[in-house]
């Protein structure tokens with residue numbers, strides 16, 4: 001079977017690699033260069049967490065990812081490169097006592113039921129163990145030794161390159177403009193190269209992994225895809241003493257996230273501390289709006 005995978009973000013690159021491992025013929029096409037700056041996967045850090053409220057399928061799926069992350073770390077080490085998954089654990093904090101029906105209360109109950117050893121923290125324990133949080137009003141929570149954060153851009157590029165090394169055809173600078181259909185079946189795609197030339201590509205199936213661009217990449221799906229595009233904020237700080245913001249004293253965290261949206265990461269090697277706010281976001285008309293850097 002020949003599969004056409006559209007988009008070399010983390011979903012497309014990982015799909016291409018796994019499909020090759022399963023013996024399929026794969027073409028991976030990417031509109032930009034590898035590591036397109038606007039892609040969601042092109043980022044210094046992303047949380048890898050087991051906490052998904054009362055969503056047991058997602059929690060179980062994340063449990064399955066951890067051995068894969070560790071295996072990927074081994075592959076990086078074997079290639080003489082630093083491992084990209086940092087298993088520093090995750091600090092999950094709540095503004096009030098954990099209670100059923102809240103993200104934090106449900107996450108804690110589900111993880112405890114599934115046998116995870118969580119280190120419960122009241123405010124005094126939080127301040128003693130994690131001094132950077134001593135002045136926060138957050139009064140309950142836990143540290144989960146499993147999980148952490150990943151160097152997302154580096155992993156994503158490695159996945160795409162590994163797919164190519166495993167025999168996938170990787171074509172960058174080629175943009176899907178529509179799907180080809182015959183008899184009610186998708187039989188390939190139409191694409192445009194950087195010089196504006198139109199190409200017709202055959203495939204037995206198409207995996208659309210164009211992230212925020214999905215509706216634009218395959219206009220015929222417009223209306224069928226219930227997509228709402230929003231921009232999400234990320235801030236980076238440069239604290240005067242970045243060493244105070246490194247694990248184990250400062251693991252990645254979610255700070256009363258269901259109410260505030262705030263989550264963040266330990267200091268990066270260059271001293272930046274990244275903070276994100278998971279929120280309703282700012283509605284944007286399409287995926288090509290310029291990313292604002294303030």
Ligand SMILES: Cc1cc2nc3c(=O)[nH]c(=O)nc-3n(C[C@H](O)[C@H](O)[C@H](O)COP(=O)(O)OP(=O)(O)OC[C@H]3O[C@@H](n4cnc5c(N)ncnc54)[C@H](O)[C@@H]3O)c2cc1C
Nearest residue numbers: 007009010011031039040041046047175176210211213217
């Ligand atoms: C601010 C923010 C913070 C996040 N934090 C976390 C986190 O901490 N932990 C976590 O697990 N997840 C997090 N996520 C979610 C995660 O980043 C995304 O789920 C993931 O990166 C999406 O990957 P993707 O491959 O679907 O899309 P993308 O990474 O956007 O990749 C899509 C690719 O498709 C290509 N493409 C687009 N159109 C075409 C076309 N027409 N033809 C060919 N190629 C095309 C693009 O160039 C791009 O390279 C966060 C997301 C955001 C926005």
